[in-house]
Amino acid sequence: MQEFTALANTLADEAGNIVRRYYRAPFDVESKADTSPVTIADREVEQRLREIIEKQRPEDGIIGEEFGTKESQNGLTWVLDPIDGTKSFVIGRPTFGTLVALCEEDKPILGIIDQAISKERWTGVKGKQTTFNGQPTKARPCQSVTQACVASTTPDMFKKTGPVYEKFERGSKMMSWGADCYAYGLLASGYCDIVVEASLSPYDFAALIPVVEGAGGKICDWNSDPLTLKSDGQVIALGDATLWDEVSELLK
Amino acid sequence: MQEFTALANTLADEAGNIVRRYYRAPFDVESKADTSPVTIADREVEQRLREIIEKQRPEDGIIGEEFGTKESQNGLTWVLDPIDGTKSFVIGRPTFGTLVALCEEDKPILGIIDQAISKERWTGVKGKQTTFNGQPTKARPCQSVTQACVASTTPDMFKKTGPVYEKFERGSKMMSWGADCYAYGLLASGYCDIVVEASLSPYDFAALIPVVEGAGGKICDWNSDPLTLKSDGQVIALGDATLWDEVSELLK
Numbered sequence: 449m450q451e452f453t454a455l456a457n458t459l460a461d462e463a464g465n466i467v468r469r470y471y472r473a474p475f476d477v478e479s480k481a482d483t484s485p486v487t488i489a490d491r492e493v494e495q496r497l498r499e500i501i502e503k504q505r506p507e508d509g510i511i512g513e514e515f516g517t518k519e520s521q522n523g524l525t526w527v528l529d530p531i532d533g534t535k536s537f538v539i540g541r542p543t544f545g546t547l548v549a550l551c552e553e554d555k556p557i558l559g560i561i562d563q564a565i566s567k568e569r570w571t572g573v574k575g576k577q578t579t580f581n582g583q584p585t586k587a588r589p590c591q592s593v594t595q596a597c598v599a600s601t602t603p604d605m606f607k608k609t610g611p612v613y614e615k616f617e618r619g620s621k622m623m624s625w626g627a628d629c630y631a632y633g634l635l636a637s638g639y640c641d642i643v644v645e646a647s648l649s650p651y652d653f654a655a656l657i658p659v660v661e662g663a664g665g666k667i668c669d670w671n672s673d674p675l676t677l678k679s680d681g682q683v684i685a686l687g688d689a690t691l692w693d694e695v696s697e698l699l700k
Numbered sequence: 701m702q703e704f705t706a707l708a709n710t711l712a713d714e715a716g717n718i719v720r721r722y723y724r725a726p727f728d729v730e731s732k733a734d735t736s737p738v739t740i741a742d743r744e745v746e747q748r749l750r751e752i753i754e755k756q757r758p759e760d761g762i763i764g765e766e767f768g769t770k771e772s773q774n775g776l777t778w779v780l781d782p783i784d785g786t787k788s789f790v791i792g793r794p795t796f797g798t799l800v801a802l803c804e805e806d807k808p809i810l811g812i813i814d815q816a817i818s819k820e821r822w823t824g825v826k827g828k829q830t831t832f833n834g835q836p837t838k839a840r841p842c843q844s845v846t847q848a849c850v851a852s853t854t855p856d857m858f859k860k861t862g863p864v865y866e867k868f869e870r871g872s873k874m875m876s877w878g879a880d881c882y883a884y885g886l887l888a889s890g891y892c893d894i895v896v897e898a899s900l901s902p903y904d905f906a907a908l909i910p911v912v913e914g915a916g917g918k919i920c921d922w923n924s925d926p927l928t929l930k931s932d933g934q935v936i937a938l939g940d941a942t943l944w945d946e947v948s949e950l951l952k
Contacts, residue, residue: 472891535876539849539883540891542818543793566794566818597791602877603855604869617856624787625854626878631791639724639792 449558453573455504456548456560462500463493463530463546464564471565472540489537490514493530493546501526511677513651525551527654527677533601533628542566545629549654554677559655561633570633572658578636587665587687588638593694596641598623599631605647609670609682615698616644632656635687636663642695643685646670650677660685666692670699701810705825707756708800708812714752715745715782715798716816723817724792741789742766745782745798753778763929765903777803779906779929785853785880794818797881801906806929811907813885822885824910830888839917839939840890845946848893850875851883857899861922861934867950868896884908887939888915894947895937898922902929912937918944922951 470489494514501510502518509520512528526548531537533544542565550558557574570585572578578585590596598620606613617623620642624631629652631643636659653667653675660667666689669675670682684699686692722741746766753762754770761772764780778800783789785796794817802810809826822837824830830837842848850872858865869875872894876883881904883895888911905919905927912919918941921927922934936951938944 472889535849535874538874538891539851539876540886540889541795541876541878541882543795543878597787599791602875604875622787622790623854623856624791624793624878626793626795626876630793634792637724637792639790 449573452550452558453571455501456550456558456571459497459500459528459548460546460560460562460569462496463548464562464567466493466496467531467546467564471537471542490530490534494528497528497530497548511651513649523553525677527551527556527651529629529651529655532652533630536626536628541626543626543628543630545633547629547651547655549658551654551677555674556654556657559658561629561655561659563630563633568633570636570659572636572655572660572662574658574662576662578659578662580633580637585637585663587636587660587663588641590641590688590691593619593642593691593698594621596620596691597639598642598644599627599634599640600625600644601627605645607647609646612646612699613644616642619698629656632660632667632685635665635685636660638687641687642691643683644699645684646682648681648683650679652681653679653683656683656685663687665689672696701825704802704810705823707753708802708810708823711749711752711780711800712798712812712814712821714748715800716814716819718745718748719783719798719816723789723794742782742786746780749780749782749800763903765901775805777929779803779808779903781903781907784904785882788878788880793878795878795880795882797885799881799903799907801910803906803929807926808906808909811910813881813907813911815882815885820885822888822911824888824907824912824914826910826914828914830911830914832885832889837889837915839888839912839915840893842893842940842943845871845894845943845950846873848872848943849891850894850896851879851886851892852877852896853879857897859899861898864898864951865896868894871950881908884912884919884937887917887937888912890939893939894943895935896951898934900933900935902931904933905931905935908935908937915939917941924948
C-alpha cells in the first residue's frame, strides 16, 4: 500500500505545481455542455498525471474527467479529478482541490484531497486513520441535525432530486454553500458535520470515501448504499455516523 | 487621509491576530435570532478595535455588528464587521473576512477587506486606486452577462426579494455560491464580474464600496442608487459598469 500512497502523493504534488501556475492567471475558459468551466490547467494536470501513472504502472486503469477511461488489466484503477470545484478555481477562490483515488475493482482504497494554494492535503487509506498534512485527523461527534453545520456546493445540484437542501437549511444549525471537495476535508477534520450533494460523478467522489471513512465518518449514497464507480451521484457524508437515522428522513 | 489608512490597517492587523487564534480551534458557537453563528472571536475582535478607535480618535463614531452604535461627534464613523462570513469561519474555510470602513456622514470613504488566514488584504480609498496586499489592482472588462462569472453567498438571502439569482444562474457563464466579502475582493482584482446579494447590513457592505469603486467597478443598490448606511441591503457589484443596463433588467 505504501507504494500506492507514495505515487498518489507524487501525483498530487505534480498537480499542485501546474495548478499554482494557472491560478489567478488570465486564461481562456471553455464551456462544456453542462456549462461547468474547464480550464487549460485541468487538461494539463490530467495529461501529466496520466503520463506518470502509465510510466510507473502501465497495467493500472485510469478514469479522468477530461480524457476518459483507460481499462485496467489488474483490477486497480486511478480516478483523477484535476480540479474539483472549477468554478471556485475560475474566480480565484482557494477551495477547489485536486482529487486522486485508487480503486480496487470499483471500490476506492486510497484517496487524496489536495488544495494546492493553501497547501492542505487530506489523505485517506483504507483501514488507516486519515491524515491532514501528514498528521492524524478525525471527524467530530454530532448528536443531532439541529446541532449540525451542513455544507453543499450549489442548489443547482438538486434539480433532479428536488430541493432536499431546504430541509437541511431549516433543520440544521447552519448551511454553508460553495463547498466543493474542500468541505469533505473539513468534515474529516471535525469542522463541519454533514455534506449533502447530488449530481456528482465518480471522479468527484471516489477520493472522498477513504478520507471520510478513515476519519471515522460515514459516506454513502442517499439510500445508505456504498458509493462505487457505478453510483448515481447522490452523496451524503456524516462526521458522526449516528446522524444517519435522522438524516435519512430528510433525504426522502 | 493617510492617518485614517494607517489606523484602518492597524485595526485589520489586530483583528487578524485575534482571528488566527480562534480559527479552527474548538469553541462554542452561539446562535443569534437570525441563526447566523456568532463566535467568541467576533466579539473579542470588535471589543479590541473599539478600544483602539476610542483611544486614538475619541470623537469618531463606531457602528459594529456586535456592540451597536456609538454616535459620531465629528461626522466620521467607523463601521466594523469583525468576521463577515461567520459560517465559513465556523466550518474552517478561509473565505471570511474582517471588514473595516470609515464613513464621512453616511458615505464610505475608506474600506478594507482582510482575509487573515491567507493574508490577503484589499484596501480602497475614495479617489485612489484599490490595492491588493499593497499593489494596485483593478476589475476586468466584461461585455455581457452571458460572459460573466457571478458570485453570491446563499440563496437564503433572497427570501424577501424572490429568487432573482435564478436569472443570473440561467443567464451568466457561471454562478458560484459561498461568496462572502471575499468575492468583492476577487471582483476588485478581476477574477469575477458580478456579485449579487440581498439582506446585507451596513457593516456588511460599507467597506466593500471604496474597494470596488477604487478598482473601477460599480457597486450600488438594486435601483442603481448609492449604498449608504441607510440602504436596504440589496447590493449589486459589477466589475464592468457597462453591464448595468443588462443587469438591471435581471434585478426587476
